[in-house]
Amino acid sequence: MKRILLPAGGAVLATGLLAAGLAGTANAVPDWASDTMAKDAPAAVDVAEFWLKANGHTNNLAKATAYTHETIAASKLSAGGGYTPDGKPGIVAPIGEEKKTAAKVKNINLPKTIGKVFFVDAAGDLKWCSATSIQSKYRNLVSTAGHCVYDDKKNASVMDNWVFVPGYYQGKSPWGIYVGKTAYTHYDYSVYNDRDRDYAFVTVYNGIQVGGGTSKEVSKADYDKFTGRKEVKQVEISKEEYKKCVLNLGACWSEGKNTAADVVGPNYPGAVLERVEVTEATYKAAKVGPGNGNKLGEPEVESVTKTEYDAYAGKGTKAVDKLGNYTITHYYVQSWVKPGTEKKYYKAIFIVIDGFIKDAGRLGDNVGGQGFTWNQKPEQTVFVFGYPAAPHPDGNKAYTGVTPKWTYGKTSGKVYVSAAEKVEEHVGLKSSFTPGADGGPWLAKYSNAKRLGYVNGVTSLFGDQDKNGRFDTITSPYFDGETAAIYTKASAVWSGSIVK
Incomplete structure (x- = not known):
């Protein structure tokens, strides 16, 4: 879908929750871009059904692969200088809280908020990135990388069929599927692909789940009249059944021909x-x-x-x-x-499914939401979560992307630069994560007991600093007052349900 930019260079639209925290960012108000994804409930239902559509026993979620386009930086990133915040530090508290357990640094409790975002890229391929639920007024916001929302190959349009699935595992969506409604990012990223602004916040509709509906076989006429979930199955039949089907003008056909060896x-x-x-x-x-x-x-x-x-x-x-x-x-x-061949005979079975969709509720009510913070000093400890999947440059494949992983450490006091990726000021962290972890949250002050922290970055680039063929560094845009203003705009927007 072609994107429409709505720059708003005026005052920050802050909610009461954020007003105090953003008081120090008055001189750092950016231009922001807002882009419609699924424009209304019917469109959102179509998106959800696209991902739930099964071919055999596998839905499209399980067929997607890690999005690696333009996420692998040059083998070495330049580092130097330092950071200058554009205002006072700010913080927004998280929502939701897990059952408290004893904190163990070597046994990190994975947050419920993290998951995968799925989308169709410019080539028409099914792809995914990492992401997290984040605090917002209507508990409906997702934080991820900008390149996991906007596609440069489509003139910076938003990705098609974009959804967030928290807790995703092997085609399953335990807390539902959340269809993207509106994407928010920095104007410089949407127009100039400025990777220093490689972040996005997406409002999502209430989640949906497959209901406890029943399926039944119906006539072709009833199938055509039915407006809900339906599908046609191809069933192989005998030659005698085929003859009877043809006489009754049924939906049947033959394929191939009989040939001797x-x-x-x-x-x-x-x-x-x-x-x-x-x-x-x-x-x-x-x-x-x-x-x-x-x-x-x-x-x-x-x-x-x-x-x-x-x-x-x-x-x-x-x-x-x-x-x-x-x-x-x-x-x-x-x-x-x-070998010879044998003609085969088939017929179509028309199936309708009642009770396909049910409302799963708001994202934040189901899995909670991480807090948000900006203008923080470098060299602080962060925990990074995501689904690394791609191999290292030397071909070694250390991760599968099936389950979420974590890494942690102190961010660098230096800035990381990549001319090829239009990066002039990224935060760096020592990590062996590989692409697939793109968009995953960098959580400051992460509580292992509560499984909550404060989003202070998202994974953007991967670097091989010692040139040994293995990724050893990941980077994130620096979250400053301009990031906070865009987050504030997104966090105050309502989305609603797509199920009547």
Whole structure:
């Protein structure tokens, strides 16, 4: 969908919750860009059904792969200088709280807020990034990287069919699927692809889940009239069933044609080896090696009963040993053939599904939401969560992307620069994370007991600083007062339910 920029360079639109914290950012009000994703409830339902649509036993969520386009930076990022905040530090408290457990640095409790965002990129491929639920007035906001929302290949349009799935695991959505309604980012990122502003906040509709509905087979006419969830299944039938279906003008068809197997040579593409039984004399006269008529293995001796022995009239050699055991020895030669084909018959079964969708409620009510903070000093400890999946530059694949992972440490006091990625001031962190972790939250003051902290960055770039073929550094845009103003705008926007 083509994006529409709505720059707003005026005063910050702060909620009462954020007004005090943003008092120090009056001189750092940025231009922000707002872009519609799923414009209304029917459009959002279509997006959700796209991801839940199954082909066999696999839905589209399970078919998606990690989004790596333009997320792998040059092998080494330049580092130097330091940061200058554009105002006073600010903080917004998180929402939700997990059951308290003893905090253990080596056994980190993963937050419920993290998950994957799924979308269709400019090439039409099913992709995902990492993300988190974040505090907002209507408990409906997702934080992720800007490049996981906007696609440069489509003139900076928002990604198609964008959804957030917290707690995603192997095609399952335990807390529902949340369809993106409106994306917010910095004007410099949406227009100039400025990676120093590689972040986005997306409002999402209430989540939906597959309801406890029932499916039933109906006629083609009833199927056409039904406006809810429905599908057509292809079922193979016998030739006799096909004839009856045709007579009744049913939805049936045939595919392929009947062809006999044909003898070819062993090097013919797709040739299949079959064995042909011959007499002992023919076998002994046959050559050794691949080829039609050549020997196929050693003779096979079969023990049989006297009745089977007397009745046998084949090409094998019959014998009775001294103990009265009856045997038949079989001799085989090679026959290389192109397999024949068989016409197959199918019919269509029309199915409607009642009670497909139910409202799962607001994102923040279900999984909570991380806090938000900006203009913080560097060299502070952060915990980073995400779903790393891609291999390292040397091909080593340390992560699968199936389950969320975590890394932590102190951010660098230096700024990281990448001319190729239009980066002049990123925060760096030592980490072996790989692409797939893009968009994952950098949480300051993370409480292992509460599983909550404050989003102070999102994973943007990956670097190999010691040039050994392994990623060892991840970077994030520095969250300053301009970031806070964009977050504030997004955090005060309502979205609502898509289920009537």
